[in-house]
Amino acid sequence: MIYFLKKFSLILLTFILVFTLLSGVVLAQEKVIKIGTLFPLTGSCALAGSRCKAAVETAVEVINNAHPECDVPLAAQEGILGGYKIVLVHADHQGKPDIAKTEAERLFNQEKVYAIVGCYNSACTNPASFVAERQGKIFMCGCSSSAALTERGLKYFFRMAPTDKTESIEFCDVMEWMNEVKGTNLHTIGIIYENTEFGKHAADEGKLAAAEAGFEVIADVPFSPGATNMNSEVQTLKAKNPDVVFGACLGGDYTLWVRTMKQMDWLPKMCLNYCTGYQDPVIAQQLGDDGNYFMGGTGYSPEFADLMPAVAAVENIYKTKIGPSVPFDSDSIQEAVATFILAQAIEKAGTLDYDKVSETLYANEWDSPLSMGGKVAFVPGGQNAKAMSMMTQLQGGEYKRVYPPELATHDIIFPMIPWNQR
Amino acid sequence: MSMFFQVTIDGLLTGMIYALVASGLSLIWGVMDVLNFAHGEYLMVGMYVSYWLGFLMNIDPLISWIASGAFCFILGILTYKLIIRHCLAGPPLSALLATFGLSMMLKNIALNRFSPNFRILTGTFLDGKKIIIGNIVLPMPQLVTSIFALVVVFIIYYIIKRTRLGWAIQATAMDKEAAELMGIKTESIFVLVFGLGGLCVGIAGGLLPSYLAVHPEVGGLFGLIAFVCVAMGGFGSIPGALLAALLIGLVEALGGFYIAPVFKYVVVFGLYLLIVMIRPKGLFGW
Numbered sequence: 052m053i054y055f056l057k058k059f060s061l062i063l064l065t066f067i068l069v070f071t072l073l074s075g076v077v078l079a080q081e082k083v084i085k086i087g088t089l090f091p092l093t094g095s096c097a098l099a100g101s102r103c104k105a106a107v108e109t110a111v112e113v114i115n116n117a118h119p120e121c122d123v124p125l126a127a128q129e130g131i132l133g134g135y136k137i138v139l140v141h142a143d144h145q146g147k148p149d150i151a152k153t154e155a156e157r158l159f160n161q162e163k164v165y166a167i168v169g170c171y172n173s174a175c176t177n178p179a180s181f182v183a184e185r186q187g188k189i190f191m192c193g194c195s196s197s198a199a200l201t202e203r204g205l206k207y208f209f210r211m212a213p214t215d216k217t218e219s220i221e222f223c224d225v226m227e228w229m230n231e232v233k234g235t236n237l238h239t240i241g242i243i244y245e246n247t248e249f250g251k252h253a254a255d256e257g258k259l260a261a262a263e264a265g266f267e268v269i270a271d272v273p274f275s276p277g278a279t280n281m282n283s284e285v286q287t288l289k290a291k292n293p294d295v296v297f298g299a300c301l302g303g304d305y306t307l308w309v310r311t312m313k314q315m316d317w318l319p320k321m322c323l324n325y326c327t328g329y330q331d332p333v334i335a336q337q338l339g340d341d342g343n344y345f346m347g348g349t350g351y352s353p354e355f356a357d358l359m360p361a362v363a364a365v366e367n368i369y370k371t372k373i374g375p376s377v378p379f380d381s382d383s384i385q386e387a388v389a390t391f392i393l394a395q396a397i398e399k400a401g402t403l404d405y406d407k408v409s410e411t412l413y414a415n416e417w418d419s420p421l422s423m424g425g426k427v428a429f430v431p432g433g434q435n436a437k438a439m440s441m442m443t444q445l446q447g448g449e450y451k452r453v454y455p456p457e458l459a460t461h462d463i464i465f466p467m468i469p470w471n472q473r
Numbered sequence: 474m475s476m477f478f479q480v481t482i483d484g485l486l487t488g489m490i491y492a493l494v495a496s497g498l499s500l501i502w503g504v505m506d507v508l509n510f511a512h513g514e515y516l517m518v519g520m521y522v523s524y525w526l527g528f529l530m531n532i533d534p535l536i537s538w539i540a541s542g543a544f545c546f547i548l549g550i551l552t553y554k555l556i557i558r559h560c561l562a563g564p565p566l567s568a569l570l571a572t573f574g575l576s577m578m579l580k581n582i583a584l585n586r587f588s589p590n591f592r593i594l595t596g597t598f599l600d601g602k603k604i605i606i607g608n609i610v611l612p613m614p615q616l617v618t619s620i621f622a623l624v625v626v627f628i629i630y631y632i633i634k635r636t637r638l639g640w641a642i643q644a645t646a647m648d649k650e651a652a653e654l655m656g657i658k659t660e661s662i663f664v665l666v667f668g669l670g671g672l673c674v675g676i677a678g679g680l681l682p683s684y685l686a687v688h689p690e691v692g693g694l695f696g697l698i699a700f701v702c703v704a705m706g707g708f709g710s711i712p713g714a715l716l717a718a719l720l721i722g723l724v725e726a727l728g729g730f731y732i733a734p735v736f737k738y739v740v741v742f743g744l745y746l747l748i749v750m751i752r753p754k755g756l757f758g759w
Binding site for chain 2: 094095097246272273274277278279290302306316334338
């Protein structure tokens, strides 16, 4: 019996060995391009991170398989470069820059990915993209909005979304327009922001834009993300009582901030949010009526369907990955754009050579039906010069277009409706 | 001046919640010398129980704290029976590391089952209600939760100090062998103490969704602050944990308002270091 078992084990081991070797040969012959995704899949921004990941998966689904129903580049064919399929390798940076750097190194060195798409948090995108640059590999950034990211002069870094600099200027434009057209007499600003690279940079840009537009910043309120409460933060704002608040609070902190303002029974006249929890449709849904009348720059919302008709078909695929009631949002859609643009550039360059793909990315203006402007074009540093967003206000739980006036569908509800009158 | 009173009250209300979370931790340490690293995750579990009862069955946190408390009481008992009891026979660090593993497991189960979504209970009985005295605003969800927390801490303290059960717990904490010679079933006391630890944090978790969002990471900082309360108050001392929690709530609020919000935890941990330097065993340590 023991002899039989030994013999059986030997035969089994031989089979496993042969099978493993053969499958290795088959895999090696497969035409595959590995792309890494690096998002916060745990931690306070995990909700947004999981949607960004699903958006990249959606883009890859469209690129790898024929999807004639989608009116986006590469949808009609299967794969790129004559049959290469993209395979994703996912990684989680937990919202921590040190982990982002380590995971970027792991993706490049161990997983041997061709490029990385990420990282949502600007603080994480910064070190992770340096890893890519050092290795001469491409880093596609969808929605990290810190303007500093594209001011580093990197050669292999490309960002799709508008920056917090653009948003800050847009916020001041809205205030000026309100003062001119509606006679609102807005003058003072409070800025509340998480104490990270993203938040600090957004606040700096906010202060700069406010100074240039002649507004006065009277409350500067940084906070530690992931706190148990935001009482001191809101009390500080309440004590200064600015006309307008610029907010840079991501994920759960945005929820906590809004709920704390309700508890403290205080609201500014107008509240303008950078690319943060405001743009997250799930958070908006969870906040219900409490989330209404806040405003922010928005790159996409289902209410923009008439402006971006190509999104609907792609969004249907996205919903199969994330949930039937979750549409694209401003952030996740940019990650899909980043993936599409990378695939288009590889296809156009006709090679996987990093320098040639990078040069191709810079040299062309790309069709991007998932972007608000419909085009993507990069300027030195990697910023998408065609990036656009428009100002929305949550009214009845929906993102209504309120600025610029030529694209607006609704009036701005001003001032924000007090908590006790909702 | 009214802002000073407002911030002070905010701090005290926050401190009362910290006290309830910390009292369970203090109790477990005091009796068993075991630091429960999964304490913050117990809070998260309690919050989820309350949230789902509210979301699916429309049960208000004012009632569902009973279910959260009971659930975490059982979770505490199971933790002891299935994990801690076996670890106590091993090196001292094994129980601590086991609870660390448990915290990771609970957090990841929550992530897997409930996703990282932030879940908010809206339309609760206390939602949006507040008491306004002059310029001072007292939000009812926080006020009721905090007062409730204080009452539970006092009840636990009363049980420990004034009942036969409490005396048995104290005897077990002082000298396990001597307590056994006196006929106290120390094993049952350990089970009960772990259950009571879970009960305290479960009640806090049951009430918090009336104003806080629930998500898998919510227990992390609460757990850390509970550790600081226990260490600052003196390991094993419930009055110490209460005083430390109120102090932490106060310095967090006042430091956050008068220095800068971003420094509020710097002030908290700075105070902790100062107290530990002056009294290494904590305020009420012995």
